[in-house]
Amino acid sequence: MLREEDLKGIYVPVVTPFLSDEALDLDSYRNYLGQLLRHDVQGLVINGTTGESPTVSWNEVVELVQAAKSVMNARGQRIPLIIGAGTSHTRTTVERIELAGQIGVDAVLVVTPYYSRPSQEGILEHFRRAAQVGVPVIAYEIPSRTGIRLSVDTVRRIMEIPGVIGLKDSSGGVELLSSLSSHDRKPVLCGEDLYFHDMLRLGASGGMLASANIRTDAFIDVFRYADRGDFIKAEQLFDSLIPIIQLLFQESNPSPLKWLLAQQGIIESDTVRLPMGPVTKGLQVQLAQLLRH
Numbered sequence: 001m002l003r004e005e006d007l008k009g010i011y012v013p014v015v016t017p018f019l020s021d022e023a024l025d026l027d028s029y030r031n032y033l034g035q036l037l038r039h040d041v042q043g044l045v046i047n048g049t050t051g052e053s054p055t056v057s058w059n060e061v062v063e064l065v066q067a068a069k070s071v072m073n074a075r076g077q078r079i080p081l082i083i084g085a086g087t088s089h090t091r092t093t094v095e096r097i098e099l100a101g102q103i104g105v106d107a108v109l110v111v112t113p114y115y116s117r118p119s120q121e122g123i124l125e126h127f128r129r130a131a132q133v134g135v136p137v138i139a140y141e142i143p144s145r146t147g148i149r150l151s152v153d154t155v156r157r158i159m160e161i162p163g164v165i166g167l168k169d170s171s172g173g174v175e176l177l178s179s180l181s182s183h184d185r186k187p188v189l190c191g192e193d194l195y196f197h198d199m200l201r202l203g204a205s206g207g208m209l210a211s212a213n214i215r216t217d218a219f220i221d222v223f224r225y226a227d228r229g230d231f232i233k234a235e236q237l238f239d240s241l242i243p244i245i246q247l248l249f250q251e252s253n254p255s256p257l258k259w260l261l262a263q264q265g266i267i268e269s270d271t272v273r274l275p276m277g278p279v280t281k282g283l284q285v286q287l288a289q290l291l292r293h
């Protein structure tokens with residue numbers, strides 16, 4: 001089980017590879033994870049936004065976790081596995097976390113309940129129930145996708161819940177982290193790739209970054225420089241990653257990322273499940289240029 005002090009470094013949210021008929025492609029998944037595990041990543045996030053959680057069934061999540069464990073066993077390696085378990089229904093979320101505990105994951109990522117626009121009190125109760133299950137919870141704030149923004153006070157109160165070990169902050173800037181940093185708080189992982197360096201400077205303990213699927217070692221080095229207090233080197237290296245991040249998020253994540261992984265032969269197909277769609281031809285040209293460099 002993950003502890004607060006483990007929320008450090010680079011956690012990579014992984015894609016869920018599909019064949020062209022949208023079926024789960026576990027062969028590609030094993031190959032892809034094998035390549036990622038060559039890097040010194042702190043952990044993997046399965047069924048996050050990048051894993052297309054809205055279209056992946058819970059049975060498929062179980063298959064993905066089992067496949068990840070078998071890849072790690074074959075390599076004699078064990079790093080933490082976090083799975084996205086949040087939904088907009090508290091009881092379903094609790095059931096998923098119970099199952100997550102049974103299949104032996106290390107923590108769950110619980111997104112702010114989306115769509116129904118609950119009150120801040122309702123959201124707090126959602127996180128209390130999620131944390132009561134006993135599997136460590138990382139709260140995930142991403143208003144651009146959930147349609148609801150947590151107040152700073154609600155975030156503080158969520159972080160105080162026993163069993164909530166930290167926050168993934170994809171709130172769209174540094175304001176939330178700045179408001180929290182003067183207080184004694186649990187670890188915050190940056191989940192907003194373009195702000196990675198700024199958030200490290202403000203005390204983020206690492207990142208959960210889709211773009212760390214590409215140039216993984218460079219993202220790890222940005223973290224390491226910052227961790228040593230060398231923010232100048234961290235910034236120089238991070239600046240070289242900005243064009244990649246911008247391209248990866250020019251259209252909805254994870255379509256550009258899957259296209260790049262497929263072009264490199266790491267996964268067989270760039271298929272995303274509808275209503276997500278493939279990247280436009282214009283972006284393909286730019287991504288291809290990036291690959292050439």
Ligand SMILES: O=C(O)C1=N[C@H](C(=O)O)C[C@H](O)C1
Binds near residue numbers: 049050170208210253
């Ligand atoms: O899958 C994730 O977790 C992430 N999702 C965010 C998004 O797609 O909006 C971005 C972040 O890099 C990680």
